[in-house]
Amino acid sequence: xxxxxxxxxxxxxxxxxxxxxxxxxxxxxxxxxxxxxxxxxxxxxxxxxxxxxxxxxxxxxxxxxxxxxxxxxxxxxxxxxxxxxxxxxxxxxxxxxxxxxxxxxxxxxxxxxxxxxxxxxxxxxxxxxxxxxxxxxxxxxxxxxxxxxxxxxxxxxxxxxxxxxxxxxxxxxxxxxxxxxxxxxxxxxxxxxxxxxxxxxxxxxxxxxxxxxxxxxxxxxxxxxxxxxxxxxxx
Numbered sequence: 001x002x003x004x005x006x007x008x009x010x011x012x013x014x015x016x017x018x019x020x021x022x023x024x025x026x027x028x029x030x031x032x033x034x035x036x037x038x039x040x041x042x043x044x045x046x047x048x049x050x051x052x053x054x055x056x057x058x059x060x061x062x063x064x065x066x067x068x069x070x071x072x073x074x075x076x077x078x079x080x081x082x083x084x085x086x087x088x089x090x091x092x093x094x095x096x097x098x099x100x101x102x103x104x105x106x107x108x109x110x111x112x113x114x115x116x117x118x119x120x121x122x123x124x125x126x127x128x129x130x131x132x133x134x135x136x137x138x139x140x141x142x143x144x145x146x147x148x149x150x151x152x153x154x155x156x157x158x159x160x161x162x163x164x165x166x167x168x169x170x171x172x173x174x175x176x177x178x179x180x181x182x183x184x185x186x187x188x189x190x191x192x193x194x195x196x197x198x199x200x201x202x203x204x205x206x207x208x209x210x211x212x213x214x215x216x217x218x219x220x221x222x223x224x225x226x227x228x229x230x231x232x233x234x235x
Contacts, residue, residue, distance in 0.1 A: 019035045052082065070101040086109055
């Protein structure tokens with residue numbers, strides 16, 4: 001079980017008021033935080049301080065947030081750091097680009113501090129706790145065993161195609177993490193199945209139908225992709 005004060009969070013925003021607001025809310029929850037006002041300083045602090053998580057604005061002077069994310073995710077020493085992007089509301093192209101270069105999640109501006117804090121907690125919880133033990137994932141009414149290719153809902157087996165199973169395992173083993181269709185394709189490629197953006201949507205439809213009410217936890221992120229919600233408070 002993680003403790004909030006075990007984690008350092010780097011807040012990157014060129015607007016001091018926003019940076020201070022985020023840091024204030026983080027520290028109210030017991031997190032330690034540091035700030036950066038530009039991309040160059042963000043990269044330097046990430047490499048030196050090794051924060052657990054970075055809240056990263058896209059619009060930064062100098063190196064922008066997308067390039068900061070790409071640089072950190074391409075570096076073996078920093079790629080494990082969770083990154084939540086801050087992006088302008090409705091900037092779907094920016095969201096997709098950010099997720100494609102490795103961002104773990106995003107929140108749109110203007111944002112609610114309570115929603116941002118919920119996303120921070122959910123991403124740290126996902127990275128700090130292990131729901132996946134030797135290929136086994138368990139939720140209240142969902143059980144997945146990777147090795148046996150077995151899926152149970154309320155103790156009853158459901159029959160999934162191999163591609164459906166791989167998509168479900170990918171989403172459920174990374175709760176609250178947004179996956180673009182391209183990332184889903186990359187994860188299950190090599191299955192001798194001609195996976196495309198359109199076929200990902202088709203597979204998700206099939207999954208939801210077979211999973212019944214449990215399928216409601218696979219959420220569509222409009223114009224971006226999909227995420228598996230294990231905590232309705234983080235939606």
